[in-house]
Amino acid sequence: MEIGFNKIKNLALSLDDKKKADLAEKLLNSFDDEAVHEIVEKISTNNKQDRKAYETNLFFNHIVSTLSDGVFACDADLKYTFWNSGMEKITGRNKEEVIGTHPLETFPFLEKADLYRLYEETLAGKTCITDDHPYDIEGKKGWVHEYMAPLKNEAGDIIGIVVVVTDITEQKTLENKLRKRDKTLTKFSAQIPGVIYQYRWFPDGKSCFPFASEGIREIYEVSPDEVKNDATNAINRIHPDDLEKVIKSITESFENLTDWELEYRVKLPERGERWLKGRARPNKEEDGSVLWHGYISDITEQKKMLDANLQIKTQFQAILDTMPNEVFVKDIEGRILLANKSGADFFDLTPEEIIGKTDEDLGTPKEQAEKFNESTRKVIETAKPYFIKEGRYINKNGEEEWHQALKVPHQHPGSDKPTVLIVVTDITMRKQIEAELNETLSIVGEQNKRLLNFAHIVSHNLRNHAGNISMLLSLYDDEESDEEKQELFTHLLTASEGLNDTIKDLNEIVATQVTVDKHRKKLNLKEHFLKAKEILTTEINAHHVKIEDSIDDDLTIEYVPAYLDSILLNLLSNAIKYRHPDRQPEVTFKAYLNNGHIMVEVSDNGVGIDLDKYRDKLFGMYKTFHGNSNAKGIGLFITKNQIESMGGNIEVESEVNKGTSFKIKLL
Amino acid sequence: MSNVNCVCIIDDDKVYSYGVKKIINKNNLSENILVFNNGKTAFDELSSMIEEGKDMVDIILLDIDMPQMNGWEFLAKFEPLRKGLEKKIDIYVISSHVQGNGKDNGHLYKIEPAGAVIDFISKPIKPVDLQKIINDTVS
Numbered sequence: 194m195e196i197g198f199n200k201i202k203n204l205a206l207s208l209d210d211k212k213k214a215d216l217a218e219k220l221l222n223s224f225d226d227e228a229v230h231e232i233v234e235k236i237s238t239n240n241k242q243d244r245k246a247y248e249t250n251l252f253f254n255h256i257v258s259t260l261s262d263g264v265f266a267c268d269a270d271l272k273y274t275f276w277n278s279g280m281e282k283i284t285g286r287n288k289e290e291v292i293g294t295h296p297l298e299t300f301p302f303l304e305k306a307d308l309y310r311l312y313e314e315t316l317a318g319k320t321c322i323t324d325d326h327p328y329d330i331e332g333k334k335g336w337v338h339e340y341m342a343p344l345k346n347e348a349g350d351i352i353g354i355v356v357v358v359t360d361i362t363e364q365k366t367l368e369n370k371l372r373k374r375d376k377t378l379t380k381f382s383a384q385i386p387g388v389i390y391q392y393r394w395f396p397d398g399k400s401c402f403p404f405a406s407e408g409i410r411e412i413y414e415v416s417p418d419e420v421k422n423d424a425t426n427a428i429n430r431i432h433p434d435d436l437e438k439v440i441k442s443i444t445e446s447f448e449n450l451t452d453w454e455l456e457y458r459v460k461l462p463e464r465g466e467r468w469l470k471g472r473a474r475p476n477k478e479e480d481g482s483v484l485w486h487g488y489i490s491d492i493t494e495q496k497k498m499l500d501a502n503l504q505i506k507t508q509f510q511a512i513l514d515t516m517p518n519e520v521f522v523k524d525i526e527g528r529i530l531l532a533n534k535s536g537a538d539f540f541d542l543t544p545e546e547i548i549g550k551t552d553e554d555l556g557t558p559k560e561q562a563e564k565f566n567e568s569t570r571k572v573i574e575t576a577k578p579y580f581i582k583e584g585r586y587i588n589k590n591g592e593e594e595w596h597q598a599l600k601v602p603h604q605h606p607g608s609d610k611p612t613v614l615i616v617v618t619d620i621t622m623r624k625q626i627e628a629e630l631n632e633t634l635s636i637v638g639e640q641n642k643r644l645l646n647f648a649h650i651v652s653h654n655l656r657n658h659a660g661n662i663s664m665l666l667s668l669y670d671d672e673e674s675d676e677e678k679q680e681l682f683t684h685l686l687t688a689s690e691g692l693n694d695t696i697k698d699l700n701e702i703v704a705t706q707v708t709v710d711k712h713r714k715k716l717n718l719k720e721h722f723l724k725a726k727e728i729l730t731t732e733i734n735a736h737h738v739k740i741e742d743s744i745d746d747d748l749t750i751e752y753v754p755a756y757l758d759s760i761l762l763n764l765l766s767n768a769i770k771y772r773h774p775d776r777q778p779e780v781t782f783k784a785y786l787n788n789g790h791i792m793v794e795v796s797d798n799g800v801g802i803d804l805d806k807y808r809d810k811l812f813g814m815y816k817t818f819h820g821n822s823n824a825k826g827i828g829l830f831i832t833k834n835q836i837e838s839m840g841g842n843i844e845v846e847s848e849v850n851k852g853t854s855f856k857i858k859l860l
Numbered sequence: 861m862s863n864v865n866c867v868c869i870i871d872d873d874k875v876y877s878y879g880v881k882k883i884i885n886k887n888n889l890s891e892n893i894l895v896f897n898n899g900k901t902a903f904d905e906l907s908s909m910i911e912e913g914k915d916m917v918d919i920i921l922l923d924i925d926m927p928q929m930n931g932w933e934f935l936a937k938f939e940p941l942r943k944g945l946e947k948k949i950d951i952y953v954i955s956s957h958v959q960g961n962g963k964d965n966g967h968l969y970k971i972e973p974a975g976a977v978i979d980f981i982s983k984p985i986k987p988v989d990l991q992k993i994i995n996d997t998v999s
Contacts, residue, residue, distance in 0.1 A: 656956045657873055660984030664879040671886070681882075688875045 263358035266344055271295055271312060274353060283337070283360050284330060301330050302337050302358065315341045315354045325361055335362030382406030387490030388413075392424065392473065394447055395482045400424040403484075412469060412489050414461045432458035432466065447483050450475050456492065468496040514544075519617040522605050525573050527551040527566040530605050530612060556589065572600045572613045583620060595624045636837050658692035701831060713751050718784050718791070719744040721754075725761040732769050740765075742782040750791050750860055756835040757859075763832045764855055768797035773850065790841075796854035802847045811845060864918040864997055866892040870902040870934065871923035871954070876984065880921065883987050889994045890918075899929030903937050916947045919997055921985070922977075924955040931955070939976050950997050951976050956983040 263280035267273055272295060276288045284301055300308055303323070311321050321341040328335055337358055344353040382389045388408035394400040401424050402409070405417040413420075413427040420427045431439050435457040446453035453473045460466055473487020513520055513533035522531040529536075529547050537544040540555045547555060552562035572579045581598040588594050596617050603614035665685045672678050722744055726733070733740065750757070765780065772778035776798060783794040802811065812833040836843050841860060847853040867890040869877050877895045884890050894917060896902035910916065924931035931953060942949055978996075981989055 654956075657876065657983060660956070661873065661875040661879060664883075664984045665875070668879060668882050668886070684875045684878050691875070 261360075263360070264355065265291075265296075265358075266353055266355045267296060267312075268353040269316065269351070275355075280358065283358060285333070302326070302328050302339065311339075311341055312354060315343050316351055318343055318351060325365065335360055336365040337361060379406070382408065385488075386411075387488055389488050390473075390486075392485045392487065393478075393482050394443065394485075395480075400428075402427065412491060413459065414463055430459045430461060432460050434458070446473070446475050446485070450477060450483070453485060453487065456496075467491055468493045517619070519615075519619075521615040521617070522603060522612050523569050523615060524605075524608065524610055524612050525570055527553075527562070527569055530608060536617070561586070568598075568600055569613050569615070572602055573611045576602045576611075578602070583624075593621070595620045636842075640837070654695045655692065658688050658695060661688040662692070714754055715749050716752050716754060716757055717746075718748045718750055718757075718793075719746055721757050722761055722782060722784070725758060725765050728762060729765055729769065732766070736769060736772060736778055738769050738772070738778040738780060740780045740782065742784075744782070744784040745786075748784055748786065748791070752839060752859065753835075756839060760832050760835055760857070760859075763828045764793075764795040764857075767828060768795055768799060768853070771799040771801075771853065772797070773799050773852075791859045793857040793859055794854065795857075796852060798852040801849040801851050801853050802845075803849050804845065804847050808845075812843070863888055864890050864994055865915065866890060866894060866917040866919075867994075868894040868896070868902070868906070868917040868920045870896045870899060870920060870926070870931070872897050872926045873923070876923075880985060880990070883990055887987060887991065889990060898926040899931060899934030899937075901928075903929065903934055906938065907941055910941055910945065916945060916949060918950065919993060920949060920951045921954050921993075922951060924953060935976060942976060950978050950993070952993060953977050953980045954983055954985050955980070 260277065260279050261282070263283045264275070264277045265273060265280050266275035272293055273291045276291050280291075281287050296308065303311070303326075307323075311323070314321055320343070321339075323339045323341075325336055325338045328337055337360055340357040340359070342355050343351045344355045346352050383406065385406070385408060388406050388411075390405040390409065391403045392400065393403055401422050402417070402420040405420060407417065409415060409417055409420065409427070413430045415426045415430070428436075439455060439457050442453060442455045445451065453471065453475065456468060456470045458466055458468055468491070469489050470492045471487060471489040473485035475483045475485050478484050510533075514535075516533060517535060518533075519536035519539050520531075520533040521529055521536050523529055528549055528551050530549075532544045532547050534544060537547050540547055542555075552565050553559055557565070568579055568581065579600040581596075581600075584596050584598065586594045586596050597620045598615060598617045601614045601616075603612050605612040605614075662685060665681055665688060669678060669681045669685070672681060719742075722742060726740060732738070765782070768780045769778060779798045781794075781796045783792075785792055804811070812829050833843050836857060836859065839860065841858040843858075844856045845853065846856070867884055869880055871877050871880075874897075881893050881895065884893055894905075896905065899922075906917070922931045922934065929937075935951070942951075979993075
């Protein structure tokens with residue numbers, strides 16, 4: 194029975210489904226015992242299973258053939274048993290060509306040895322996945338990898354292998370491209386002296402840098418990996434004083450999704466305190482986190498430079514403001530773009546107040562302002578500096594000022610138009626000094642004249658006296674009469690006295706010229722005037738001279754006493770000496786302070802001097818004008834010398850027969 | 861030995877005038893001597909002498925540096941009068957301004973009134989110089 198059953202079973206299996214079903218029907222109808230029933234039942238179950246397998250097979254076939262992956266199978270003898278359309282597409286070979294052939298001979302993707310090894314392993318029960326590897330089938334190039342698995346029957350016996358070949362050419366190209374782009378990005382970011390980064394902040398407060406270029410090693414002194422999942426290490430580098438500011442700004446950017454931009458400090462273990470500047474654009478992610486893409490750079494040097502620039506600017510301004518010169522920058526219309534303190538002070542305004550104004554706006558007379566503008570225009574048009582050696586200017590107090598100006602073509606920062614830098618120097622003082630110098634020069638000239646005078650006196654007067662003496666002596670030798678000898682002797686005496694007096698006078702003059710600045714004392718002018726008056730008491734009484742004085746009792750002067758006495762005595766005695774014979778002599782003596790100078794005026798009602806004739810000679814040596822026997826012609830010469838050697842001057846006014854008036858600046 | 865009628869000395873130096881007068885008298889160079897202390901008194905006196913038709917001086921020995929009217933001023937003022945006279949008056953300038961002898965004093969002749977001056981003689985004048993002046997005038 195058992196054998197019969199097997200026969201039937203085999204028979205049944207060899208038949209197709211329709212026949213199987215028919216046969217089963219017939220069998221059921223012909224056998225009516227329990228055993229047969231059981232068999233038929235079994236066959237029927239078998240048949241059902243087969244059918245299921247068949248259907249599964251069909252489904253499988255359908256899927257496999259529509260797959261773009263290549264799928265093939267081999268039996269245990271390594272002969273192709275299955276080859277899907279994917280394989281056809283990849284290899285360009287169709288099913289008919291390969292079924293029944295041996296893959297070791299024909300498989301196009303793997304070396305024979307590798308393939309054999311893989312088959313062995315798979316047939317031993319292992320699942321194998323190959324690495325991605327390139328292929329070249331008759332010029333068609335690409336990339337594949339294979340998946341190999343053992344093929345088992347129902348009993349679990351390995352009856353072959355199934356292989357899935359995946360063409361990854363496209364993916365590979367994409368990968369390459371990505372890799373290339375990555376490489377480029379890395380290369381670029383390594384070149385940038387800062388960090389390019391992604392920063393992600395989760396609502397729970399955690400944050401990280403999913404991407405950070407190598408620059409982060411410098412910026413935060415952390416590695417990209419260190420902060421990939423947790424930003425804490427980077428955040429710890431932020432300067433404690435700036436941390437609050439940084440967090441606040443990120444929070445703001447997080448909440449409002451506005452761009453983040455901030456300058457802040459970090460404290461790095463290696464490089465210490467640095468200034469950073471960050472910029473990033475936030476983007477809200479689906480998980481509620483915010484992802485920024487941004488860039489942080491080290492701006493310590495710029496910051497330092499900026500600070501230094503600021504310092505330089507402040508310093509520059511300070512220097513400008515302490516300069517006594519007036520400094521302006523003007524445009525072609527004459528508008529002031531910059532002014533220092535002196536420049537503003539000139540207009541009694543602050544530097545800010547005069548910016549944008551013209552000279553005319555600031556109250557300079559139109560004609561003068563136009564003159565200034567003309568030279569400014571000239572400098573811009575010719576692009577050449579212009580120097581104004583001196584210019585007279587009447588300031589608003591009506592005082593005369595002298596200015597010197599240098600105008601230079603200038604590029605003013607912040608102005609795209611040409612401008613002129615103007616430096617004005619107040620030379621009023623210099624002009625005054627110049628005038629004083631000229632005065633001194635004329636005094637020096639005077640003294641030169643006097644020296645010449647001196648030389649003449651030496652040659653003239655000394656020779657006169659010496660000549661006379663030698664003449665008289667030769668006559669004396671030849672003279673016989675005692676009476677005549679006596680007379681000659683009297684004349685000899687006169688001549689020798691004359692010689693002596695001349696030498697004395699010269700001594701006095703030389704002394705005047707060399708004793709300047711010695712023994713200056715504080716002297717009361719009135720006291721010394723009274724002293725001179727006392728010396729002249731005899732003359733004053735004899736000629737009934739009326740002397741009036743107006744001298745402040747407290748008026749004092751730093752002077753050489755001998756000079757003061759000599760000057761006062763000389764002036765007074767001159768006034769008496771040249772009195773008019775027809776009237777009572779009157780002398781007025783005034784002393785007063787004028788502009789810090791001590792002035793003395795001595796006037797008389799005497800005979801006067803014809804100044805048209807004698808002005809040049811009045812103060813010369815040995816000049817007398819009246820035929821007066823008292824006149825030696827040396828008094829005024831010495832007086833003038835003494836006054837000038839003390840830095841003063843003497844002037845004279847006179848009218849013949851009316852009187853003379855001397856005006857003296859003592860100091 | 862020849863002599864002249866009258867020599868006029870115009871000089872404010874009394875000692876000098878005395879000395880010159882003494883030399884002239886001693887050597888009998890002139891019959892008469894007139895002495896003036898400055899140009900003004902000399903001019904005043906000489907011009908009134910001319911007016912009165914008195915004998916004019918033969919020689920004038922003139923100093924330059926004098927008070928009131930100096931030698932140059934005298935020359936300028938006296939020249940018109942001198943030109944109007946028939947009688948020749950020889951004028952010599954005797955001054956310590958003069959250095960060396962006549963030839964060295966070309967610049968002095970350039971001063972306008974110097975045209976009338978015969979020679980410039982340095983002070984003090986020597987007896988030989990005086991003798992020569994007299995001789996020149998006489999011849």
